[in-house]
Amino acid sequence: MPAGKRDHLIDTALRLFAAEGFHAVGIDRVIAEAGVAKMTLYNHFRTKDELIVAALERRAERFLAWFTHRVEAATEDPRQRLLTVFDVLAEWYRGRGPEPRRFTGCAFQNAAAEFHDPAHPAHAAANAMKRGTRGYVRGLAEAAGFDDPGAVAAWWLVLIEGATAVAHQLGERDAALTAKAAAATLLDAQAPS
Amino acid sequence: MPAGKRDHLIDTALRLFAAEGFHAVGIDRVIAEAGVAKMTLYNHFRTKDELIVAALERRAERFLAWFTHRVEAATEDPRQRLLTVFDVLAEWYRGRGPEPRRFTGCAFQNAAAEFHDPAHPAHAAANAMKRGTRGYVRGLAEAAGFDDPGAVAAWWLVLIEGATAVAHQLGERDAALTAKAAAATLLDAQAPS
């Protein structure tokens, strides 16, 4: 089971990094919690940074899968889906998101905060994830027939990031509802053509 | 000049922490760049955490002073000031904010990202700063005669945090204009009573 150990390491690292931060959690913590020898880790990942990037990639994959599934299960109407986005965020803030469940802010916001250099692979992973999110919203806005789906997607990303930051920093888990109310007002003003 | 060294240490720490992160910058870096002996630092601050908190407090003070001054110098009309907020953010993202000038995201978002525990004094400082920002916006909304100034302030904080996060993570310095367009639309929909 060569992929088994690797998978387990990524999951363990993801959980620890999310809970305590990338710098704060050392390699020794990861292998201890994973119950794995140090050489096993360094056999699968050349450096800690590589493990961090693998963890972020898994997070992006898993989160987007969960997120889009929740949005699409709620309603078929594209316009409604644009609003449902914020209900799904509320679920996430309340600890009903994908593993790991405890809400400690957006892992990608946190990664960008710890690795300021845009050239750092962890920062680049955050960049890619946010573009992915915006692209998804843009697809919803296109399906809803909006004149300028790019503008809607740009607004939505600002609202999503803002709600997530407020929920984390202020511990206000209903920040998603604040953002939803703003989003609803914006949708009414920017009616589909 | 007993306060001189202390001030200089706080400024140096603020600059380094903002540029590279709180965990990534060690005490030795701070004292080397400040040109100060280690015991001078530990004479003024009992621990590194105390230095971090002092740096964040100075940042909050200096940033809010700059921010409110820029908003209020632009226009006297409270409604217009609510929109000017985003022009001032754009200045900040473009490196025309208070010292230290280089934009590396919001120091308080970054602090909350590195210190997840809400009980940690650095996280608490971030919390206080955001409440201060929201309180200021609320004052503007009150002066503009809005029915529910608290709701406007909540929306604005989400837009501000979101624009700042997008500007930092995606390097999109015009995120403030995206937020401003959304804010203008919201203001039109939520006219003063």
Place this chain on the structure above:
DNA sequence: GGACAAATAGACAGACTTGTCTATCTATTC
């Protein structure tokens, strides 16, 4: 000039960091 407070350089402790290495063990496959 003498006294007192503050700052200095630098050694030091003890713990922690990433990453390497070795020598042993285990499991699968031929």
Place this chain on the structure above:
DNA sequence: GAATAGATAGACAAGTCTGTCTATTTGTCC
């Protein structure tokens, strides 16, 4: 059953981290 690949524990290197300590020098006020 033998060979091969992967995992194991743990020592180890070389450096970093925070925080303490000492012994000396500097600057200011009387």
